[in-house]
Amino acid sequence: MEWINQQRPLPETLMSRSVSDRSGVRLPDIDVPAQPLPEPRFLRSQLRLPECSELDVVRYFTRLSQANFSVDTNFYPLGSCTMKYNPKINDEIAAFPGFNALHPAQPDETVQGALKLMYLLQRDLCEITGMADCSLATLAGAHGELAGVLMVQAFHKMRGEPERKTILIPDSAHGTNPASASMAGFTVVKIPSTECGNMDLAALRQAANQQLAGLMITLPSTLGLFDPNIIEICETVHSAGGLVYGDGANLNALLGRVKFGDLGFDVVHLNLHKTCSTPHGGGGPGAGPVCVGPDLQPFLPSPIVGSTDGQYHLTRTDRSIGPMGSFHGNFGVLVRAYVYLRSLGAEGLRQVSGDAVVNANYIRVGLENHFQIAYNRPCLHEAVFSAKVQQRRAGIRAIDIAKRLIDYDIHPPTMYFPLIVEEALMIEPTETESKETLDAFIEIMKLIAEEINERPSLLKEAPHTTPVRRLNEAQAARNLDLRYH
Amino acid sequence: MHPFLPTTVTQRQEMLKAIDVPTVDALFSDIPERFRDPQLDLPLPLSELELRREFENLARANTVPGEFACFLGGGAYRHYIPSVVRTLLSRGELATSYTPYQPEVSQGTLQSTYEFQSMICLLTDMEVANAGMYDGATALAEAALMACRITGRRKVIVLRSVNPRYREVVNTYLFPQHIQLISCSNEDLRPDKETACILVQYPNYFGELEDIQDYATTAHSVDALLVSSVDPVALGMFKTPGESGADVVVGECQPLGAALSYGGPYVGLFACRQKYLRQMPGRIVGKTVDVEGRQGFVLTLQTREQHIRREGATSNICTSEALIATAAVAHLACLGPRGLKGVAELCYHKAHYAANLISQIDGYAIAGGDLWFKEFVVICPIAPKKINRILLQNGIIGGIDISSIITNGMLVCVTEMNSRDEIDLLARMLAEACPKN
Numbered sequence: 068m069e070w071i072n073q074q075r076p077l078p079e080t081l082m083s084r085s086v087s088d089r090s091g092v093r094l095p096d097i098d099v100p101a102q103p104l105p106e107p108r109f110l111r112s113q114l115r116l117p118e119c120s121e122l123d124v125v126r127y128f129t130r131l132s133q134a135n136f137s138v139d140t141n142f143y144p145l146g147s148c149t150m151k152y153n154p155k156i157n158d159e160i161a162a163f164p165g166f167n168a169l170h171p172a173q174p175d176e177t178v179q180g181a182l183k184l185m186y187l188l189q190r191d192l193c194e195i196t197g198m199a200d201c202s203l204a205t206l207a208g209a210h211g212e213l214a215g216v217l218m219v220q221a222f223h224k225m226r227g228e229p230e231r232k233t234i235l236i237p238d239s240a241h242g243t244n245p246a247s248a249s250m251a252g253f254t255v256v257k258i259p260s261t262e263c264g265n266m267d268l269a270a271l272r273q274a275a276n277q278q279l280a281g282l283m284i285t286l287p288s289t290l291g292l293f294d295p296n297i298i299e300i301c302e303t304v305h306s307a308g309g310l311v312y313g314d315g316a317n318l319n320a321l322l323g324r325v326k327f328g329d330l331g332f333d334v335v336h337l338n339l340h341k342t343c344s345t346p347h348g349g350g351g352p353g354a355g356p357v358c359v360g361p362d363l364q365p366f367l368p369s370p371i372v373g374s375t376d377g378q379y380h381l382t383r384t385d386r387s388i389g390p391m392g393s394f395h396g397n398f399g400v401l402v403r404a405y406v407y408l409r410s411l412g413a414e415g416l417r418q419v420s421g422d423a424v425v426n427a428n429y430i431r432v433g434l435e436n437h438f439q440i441a442y443n444r445p446c447l448h449e450a451v452f453s454a455k456v457q458q459r460r461a462g463i464r465a466i467d468i469a470k471r472l473i474d475y476d477i478h479p480p481t482m483y484f485p486l487i488v489e490e491a492l493m494i495e496p497t498e499t500e501s502k503e504t505l506d507a508f509i510e511i512m513k514l515i516a517e518e519i520n521e522r523p524s525l526l527k528e529a530p531h532t533t534p535v536r537r538l539n540e541a542q543a544a545r546n547l548d549l550r551y552h
Numbered sequence: 553m554h555p556f557l558p559t560t561v562t563q564r565q566e567m568l569k570a571i572d573v574p575t576v577d578a579l580f581s582d583i584p585e586r587f588r589d590p591q592l593d594l595p596l597p598l599s600e601l602e603l604r605r606e607f608e609n610l611a612r613a614n615t616v617p618g619e620f621a622c623f624l625g626g627g628a629y630r631h632y633i634p635s636v637v638r639t640l641l642s643r644g645e646l647a648t649s650y651t652p653y654q655p656e657v658s659q660g661t662l663q664s665t666y667e668f669q670s671m672i673c674l675l676t677d678m679e680v681a682n683a684g685m686y687d688g689a690t691a692l693a694e695a696a697l698m699a700c701r702i703t704g705r706r707k708v709i710v711l712r713s714v715n716p717r718y719r720e721v722v723n724t725y726l727f728p729q730h731i732q733l734i735s736c737s738n739e740d741l742r743p744d745k746e747t748a749c750i751l752v753q754y755p756n757y758f759g760e761l762e763d764i765q766d767y768a769t770t771a772h773s774v775d776a777l778l779v780s781s782v783d784p785v786a787l788g789m790f791k792t793p794g795e796s797g798a799d800v801v802v803g804e805c806q807p808l809g810a811a812l813s814y815g816g817p818y819v820g821l822f823a824c825r826q827k828y829l830r831q832m833p834g835r836i837v838g839k840t841v842d843v844e845g846r847q848g849f850v851l852t853l854q855t856r857e858q859h860i861r862r863e864g865a866t867s868n869i870c871t872s873e874a875l876i877a878t879a880a881v882a883h884l885a886c887l888g889p890r891g892l893k894g895v896a897e898l899c900y901h902k903a904h905y906a907a908n909l910i911s912q913i914d915g916y917a918i919a920g921g922d923l924w925f926k927e928f929v930v931i932c933p934i935a936p937k938k939i940n941r942i943l944l945q946n947g948i949i950g951g952i953d954i955s956s957i958i959t960n961g962m963l964v965c966v967t968e969m970n971s972r973d974e975i976d977l978l979a980r981m982l983a984e985a986c987p988k989n
Contacts, residue, residue, distance in 0.1 A: 082670065089888070094898065099902050099905035109923060116884055117671075124885045128640040128643075131664055134660040137644055139645065141657075148650050156603060160604070165610075171816075172625075173814075181814050206687065207869070217728055246867065250725075252729045252730065325589075348876070368724075390720050393687040394814070398813050400816070409603060410597060416592065418554065422557055428573075445571075445573070473657055536843050538656070548839040549839075
């Protein structure tokens with residue numbers, strides 16, 4: 068099959084289409100007497116921005132949007148990102164004027180509905196994670212991580228052990244974990260994984276010394292695996308005086324199956340844009356609430372929502388690490404997440420994790436004869452493959468397979484992550500994809516496996532069907548063009 | 553069947569058979585048995601119709617600006633959002649895509665981000681900008697950290713005229729790295745050779761436009777950086793910090809097309825001089841060409857970032873609040889240069905009209921000088937809290953109570969959304985709220 072690129076070219080930037088004196092708005096007339104203006108030296112002398120009509124703007128962004136793959140348009144099995152369906156009712160409710168017109172500085176008594184919603188969401192997230200308390204104030208996963216390690220630091224300081232400066236992080240971890248620990252002033256020590264993808268317990272024991280502040284662990288791991296030694300891991304850290312930080316990025320696999328608090332975790336952050344279905348927005352907004360056990364409760368980032376006699380109020384814990392953002396959290400994202408939880412209920416959430424895990428395993432067994440599984444055991448929410456065989460045999464790399472999937476209208480899986488898997492392809496189908504979609508995906512992957520043998524150049528040159536083909540990233544970094552003038 | 557979950561019972565059985573496990577639960581056998589399948593005490597699931605009713609009730613329990621006249625600002629501002637902006641943002645291709653790691657299928661997001669970076673540079677008179685930060689406060693905190701990396705110094709000075717919420721967030725970010733944070737007023741501003749940067753706000757928390765050029769000179773005299781947080785709407789009208797010599801400009805883009813939404817999601821802007829580019833946090837998009845020579849966009853300079861550099865990254869941030877940044881781009885595209893200036897002038901005239909009116913009421917005074925934008929401090933005759941209670945009974949959400957900073961101070965904000973009738977009503981009600989002798 069030949070590939071003819073039928074895509075229309077992308078539009079030129081707004082500035083290159085700008086026409087002097089055009090405008091996309093009509094402003095109301097000034098309905099008050101004009102006031103004296105400041106002296107000209109305080110005023111702006113010139114301002115250059117694109118000048119467009121309303122239709123110019125609509126057509127431009129509509130065309131741009133069509134150049135994106137998205138959950139609404141494509142199967143998007145991007146591992147570790149949980150690209151599940153984003154229910155439309157969530158967006159509609161978040162856009163109620165009673166939510167989205169509220170000003171963050173309104174007195175508590177005028178926003179009782181909003182505060183009640185936040186309070187109930189805090190409560191449900193505590194119930195899901197088995198933790199004691201929760202703050203919704205953190206604005207993204209990495210932001211929640213930073214809050215989490217800051218709480219760990221505050222805890223040790225309060226106990227008179229400020230010398231605890233080491234954070235242990237498995238080598239399979241997302242890059243934000245070490246970056247967050249480092250932003251909090253910690254030293255990062257990497258813990259290797261064993262051959263079957265679990266944490267190396269001997270290495271952990273050795274690293275758990277007097278300097279230990281805590282361990283950051285993602286459960287299930289970025290390999291899609293639940294570490295069966297988790298209890299021992301937590302005990303090892305605790306007996307050395309450290310705390311256990313749980314990265315809840317993959318909570319989707321554990322909803323209703325196990326609670327972090329029961330396992331001995333001291334703090335976890337959740338990615339509501341993953342687990343609770345809020346739209347990823349092309350790179351935000353998200354929300355990364357932090358849930359804590361009783362030891363860390365006093366340190367929660369502010370504000371949290373409290374309740375007294377049926378009245379809700381914003382409050383702050385005694386030893387709070389302080390506010391992490393301008394206001395009270397990404398409220399519009401929180402509304403969507405809470406609507407989602409109310410739509411599913413406990414049984415629904417258990418089905419979410421169950422079906423997410425069944426789907427990932429179905430892909431694992433469907434492809435295991437065609438691509439090498441990184442760790443040959445049942446997975447949870449995602450299946451990690453390695454293309455190293457294809458690379459050695461045919462010179463086809465993970466990126467070539469990823470790009471070839473685009474020609475079949477499927478968003479590539481996550482590639483080259485986790486770092487410990489050579490030529491990694493990490494596939495997370497999520498529970499909202501049907502068996503028919505998975506069957507079609509498996510067939511396409513098998514077809515690609517044949518293409519690798521028969522027409523490898525098809526993969527090397529893929530994608531063939533997109534408005535632009537492989538882009539020169541080296542040139543982008545060398546000849547920087549980061550804006551128009 | 554739940555509408556979000558398409559797998560039927562029969563299909564699940566087929567799939568389990570293919571996987572070769574007897575039950576779904578068998579796939580969770582790595583979880584220690586005694587902790588498996590805990591009780592989950594959550595409210596019962598609701599249908600879409602029930603959800604709508606439930607949340608309509610919650611929304612109804614709020615007092616909504618728009619239905620009430622609202623004079624709140626302090627970092628989040630009511631501005632009119634053209635329906636084009638809302639409509640475009642609801643497109644699933646923009647809302648339900650991920651970070652553009654696969655540029656061939658993310659050109660929409662990437663090109664929009666390039667527009668955002670360009671417009672932020674034009675607006676602030678800076679040389680480079682990133683794809684966006686979480687919000688205005690975190691952008692300021694990250695700018696302080698960046699200044700410390702650039703100068704190798706560990707002292708940051710923040711003016712007391714910077715939004716107190718922002719100052720607290722800066723403290724949260726600096727404290728763990730043992731960077732000294734000093735708050736001072738403009739009279740006792742004395743940076744030294746240990747000072748990495750001075751943080752200022754333009755217009756400041758009280759609405760006033762301070763002399764950025766003067767601060768820049770002071771900062772540069774000790775080789776420190778000047779970081780200015782801005783309200784982008786003010787830049788439609790007033791001289792920019794870039795023109796006045798600031799080295800880093802950050803700020804809150806919410807006033808450009810994002811709903812107030814009780815404080816988020818918003819997007820922070822982050823711009824600086826070209827020479828500091830490699831110390832910038834966050835995503836950056838660059839223009840390049842594809843294998844056939846066509847123009848396209850990619851994420852670039854990624855070696856600064858956490859997914860490559862891990863603990864050595866300039867920041868842990870991944871999110872650029874891309875959808876909200878897209879709103880800002882669409883908003884600015886609609887407004888154009890004259891529209892933005894027009895909005896700024898509407899705010900200016902209405903706010904100054906309101907201040908004039910209030911200054912004539914017995915018992916009230918306006919604090920500060922003449923050079924201010926859309927916010928001003930009213931000195932009330934009694935506690936602002938009491939006055940706000942009376943205003944609320946009369947359909948008005950009054951200004952922010954800043955009596956902890958200025959005795960009986962109320963920070964009043966007026967934008968184009970406040971009609972003359974609303975402003976006149978505010979003045980009348982303030983007069984009535986003043987206790988008569």
